[in-house]
């Protein structure tokens with residue numbers, strides 16, 4: 001079984017994907033981490049993430065060790081990821097890896113959950129179930145601020161809100177695989193819904209499908 005979960009940053013899709021994978025014994029792939037790894041490899045080498053050729057090269061020969069680097073989660077890495085994600089060749093280079101994972105989940109698991117921006121539309125258009133998880137930009141910025149504060153980092157809500165909106169704009173407006181719900185995706189708006197409620201609702205849908 002393949003479950004596709006798409007949506008904007010900080011809408012709660014990663015938490016939902018991880019919990020569904022745990023509940024049903026499925027493998028989980030955070031595809032945003034792949035774009036982040038491409039962005040981080042450039043930042044670490046001191047290369048401008050707007051450098052297309054360097055981004056394409058990094059994505060063709062992705063250093064998977066970067067997936068375990070704590071800097072993968074930094075705001076700057078997210079910004080670089082959003083930039084390299086607009087390059088068609090970078091997306092093409094990461095496609096096989098994502099599809100292979102979905103079709104042959106590691107450990108022989110009976111299913112895979114993939115989360116990202118284009119899983120239901122491009123990576124796995126034939127996924128068995130598709131969820132599109134959203135929340136208002138203000139709520140997502142509030143969550144991101146709280147997460148950073150919980151980690152003891154300084155967080156500026158106004159700046160984070162600006163960043164969330166800029167990232168949405170870039171992810172939705174890009175020509176290649178823009179962020180949008182697949183026609184057959186189930187919409188989950190988490191603005192006023194706690195993650196437990198979101199999880200219970202989605203888990204029931206998966207159980208009904210099995």
Ligand code: DC
Nearest residue numbers: 009031032035081082085116117118
């Ligand atoms: O979900 P995230 O913040 O880790 O994603 C980082 C960036 O990667 C985000 O700005 C959009 C991009 N991305 C993408 O274009 N396609 C995906 N399937 C996943 C992420």
